[in-house]
Amino acid sequence: MRLFSQLRHFFLREWRRYLGAVSLLVVIALLQLIPPKLVGVIVDGITQQRMTSSTLLMWIGIMLLAALVTYLLRYFWRILLFGASYQLAVELREDFYRQLSRQHPAFYLRHRTGDLIARATNDVDRVVFAAGEGVLTLVDSLVMGIMVLLVMSTSISWQLTLLSLLPMPVMALIINRYGEQLHQRFKTAQAAFSSLNDQAQESLTSIRMIKAFGLEDHQSEKFTAIARDTGAKNMRVARVDARFDPTIYLAVGLSNLLAVGGGSWMVWQGTLTLGQLTSFVMYLGLMIWPMLALAWMFNIVERGSAAWTRIQALLAEAPTVVDGASTLPEGRGLLQIAIRQFNYPGSRQTVLSQLDVNLKPGQMLGLCGPTGSGKSTLLSLIQRHFDIEHGDIRFHGESLTRFRLDSWRARLAVVNQTPFLFSDTVANNIALGHPGASRQEIEHAAQLASVHDDILRLPQGYETEVGERGVMLSGGQKQRISIARALLLNTEILILDDALSAVDGRTEHQILHNLRRWGSGKTLIISAHRLSALVEANETLVLKTGAVAQRGTHSQLSQQSGWYQDMYRYQQLEAALDDESDEEQYHG
Template sequence: MKHLSRLNKYFLKYKWWIIPGSIFVVISNIFGVVPAQVIGYAVDLITENVHVYNLFSGFNRQEIVYDIFSSNLLYFGLLVVLLYILRGLFLFFMRQTIILMSRHIEFDMKNDIYQHYQKLSLGFYRRNNTGDLMNRATEDVNRVRMYVGPAIMYTINTFVLSVLIIWSMFDVNSKLAIYCLLPLPFLVIIIYYVNTLIFKKSGKIQERLSDLSSFVQERFSGIRIIKSYVREDYTRNMFEIQSNEYKKDSMSLVKVSALFYPTMLLLIGLSTILTIYIGGMQVINGNITAGNIAEFIIYITQLTFPVTMLGWVTSLVQRAAASQKRINEFLDIPPDIQSKSNDETEINGHIRFENVSFTYPDTGIQALKNVSFEIKSGEFVAIIGKTGSGKSTMANLMMRMYDVEQGQITVDGQPIKALNLKNYRGQIGFVPQEVFLFSDTIKNNIAFGLDQVTDDEVFDAAKNASVYHNIIDFDEKFETMLGERGITLSGGQKQRVSIARALIKSPKILIFDDCLSAVDTKTEEDILQNLGKIMQGRITILIAHRISTIKNADKILVLDDGKIIEQGTHNELLSLNGAYTDLYNNQLLEEETKGI
């Protein structure tokens, strides 16, 4: 139960649902036990009246006895019906409080998990796949809900009903009660043994389900690659292997449950046999009446429900504990990137890297090595280098997606760690190398970075990104729905919509991470001209591979193997006749070759 202790805060929050629900459980069970006593009295009454009726055989009084007997029997019958109606009413109240509470807790848990996920750094998402994250926030939460709702409700119900029944049994006859309850210790031992098995198997099943969900999610995302390489049969076979592993573990759990329930029913049957045998001897000895035996049989029948529920509840609790353990594993991960300031200030964008080194914690790859440079407010700075030289890492560090391990990054003279992270990122426009668009309208994708925007602002952003004319050619124009990851658009259109999403924010710092690779030269020039007007007096950082894209930059940083090997303007770097010049000459040669 240590894993489930995290749920105590929710129980405290919804205490005014649990307390009335528990009271309704007690009342409903009182109305459930009393009918057994009424039936016991009724059986004794029948026995006595039959005896009296036979004594008056041949006399007129026999009809009077019969009328009294009939009216009393009707009275007891109506009383039993009334008691069960009252029990049903309070059972309804019980479910309306406890089950509804479980839905509220489920809602709170999903929100808390999602909120915590959003606080975690990029490194967390590099280490964990999407399918597993989704499974913990859905399937695992649903299993926990079965604990906070049905499991708790039936646990209270089982405990109260068992106490009332056992107390009533001993109140009638202690000897008979002891014999009836003899099989219970064996049941406790079985439950303890099965608990352990269910907990282990439930945890393994949830892991299998996460793997299966991750596999399916990844294959659906890459369906175009699968079809292009004609690998449908291969992926189907892989899915079948994963499914068989999940089925194998699930069937193992089912076998444990299948053995558990018949064993419980067998023990209940033994109790019934003992009741009839020992009770019959007690009736012969005159210690109890026949009505008491009927009462005991009803008690045993009623005990069948809590005993059966005990096994089911045990399974629910163990599955919930296994799921909560998986949820806690991620909830216990503290965010790597934390904001200690609440001040909201407008930045000018003076960025300085001072001897910055960075190694990715999940791979151990050192991306930057002792990097130092300065970007002043209003500058257009370009970063160029070979693949894997650390360009994207530099952009991630500027946005504080990761924290540096050595050196320091300052913004307007303040350490980047001292800034209000939400306020700081809100003033940055970022266009990633791998464009991601949501399954929504084009308009909403462009307006994603702001809470409120006008149509004119969306149109202007699209024009500045040179994508406006493409959009209005669609039948639904800006209301066109995009497929998953923007699959409706071409590569260049997706990049330009992503650029429009960054420009609409009017950011103080604009970072382009090689996002013009799928754009033709003419469109690229139009976008860069628009940027020159929009970003006047603000910082623009452009990561690119094509020198034609960055030749007009105020400063160009040349990266190689995580180090800045050259920096300066286009002409200054050419005069050095170094790495930048080699890149420039190679690209000129490629263009000439293409022209031929």
């Protein structure tokens, strides 16, 4: 029942809808009291032989009219009540999506995709069901139950009413206990469903790799184990759920037994007529729904409460990176990076240390170094995915923490080392950050990224659907489309995080040439393993275990002994061998 208290802000806001629905429910309850009363009158009239056929037809007509009006009113209260609960679903999902979009990578380190999807779909559905069907059953059962009790006790016999309701307090205590068990078990079952959802999502998104490694049977067994565990936990919920109806029907059966036994004795004694007993039994039949409804209400509200707890736990998480209040000043500015030490949240391992660099507008900064040296981490800090406790990054002389995130990120265009394409057309993927771009602007960006000709060779050109995550494209095509997407934004700072790793050397050279022509006056930050991409950089940092091992221009670094010189010579030798192999194949 605590769910109704947790949702009181929504009920107060939508009070007109709920008040209208409750008012109609009261009218419906009053109409449902008419048939049992009239049946009692008809029975007494017939048994006492004092009812005419016209009177009988009149009473039957009134009962039919009451049934018709009840039908129409039920239609309208459903529109009012469920219209409000569906609005709650929209708002919860909007809040959920807004919360996900505000969060930073640290949040997604703690929460898996399948669990987030389960909370946004299954858990929200449970809360909405409780806000609609739960409110209905609570009000309907209470109104109907109270009215029937009043009629039974005042117009027929309070003694017989008291006798027939003796099993009800025991039933209420048992159902309350079931509700507590259901809450805990359903919460556990929902967590298991999240794991199942996550496993399904991972298997579907990595199906190519699974097939490539021949892991179909292994993944199937893994999924089966999780599915069985989820099924077992849902079965525990079902075992509690299955106890509700038998308990109620047993209580109802005992009530009917007491009512018929006690009522027959009262008819025998002459304190009750046969028609009154018939009406009483019919009224008691109307009590079955309130009792069933209360049990059902406990069931769905406890499920909704468990789901609400899971949703609120996620919505209550504040972003780890706090948004600033200031707007960035106009014009290009100096980017100053001064990092004394950076550790990822919850980790003691130092990822970056003693790193200082100033990047003037229009300059190009290169980043290289062994795998895991901290290149991508530095780019994440520039984008403010994490905040720095020991150090700072400044722009226009002000710390990035003072600026609004959307204001800062509007100055950046980023191409990550793992490109992501949506299940949409090529044109719409390129225009993702600039939906109003013309076809000419889209094609120009694609030409700069050296992917225009590849796109024209696709079945429908720029209107070709690329499939989920760009499944129908090669790795190099996906990278170049992502570069075109970033270039179309025409931002002040362009960040390429190893974004040329899947293209050949000639295409890389062409893209870098186009970037230099496009990026006159723009700041360019490139992280790369292939050092040929950094030849034109104003300064290149060689990172090793999070610290700057070397720094300088390409010509300076290639003459210094160290990682850069060794790697550059190795890559030159590799390129020469590839050219020689290609030449032999051509002559052969």
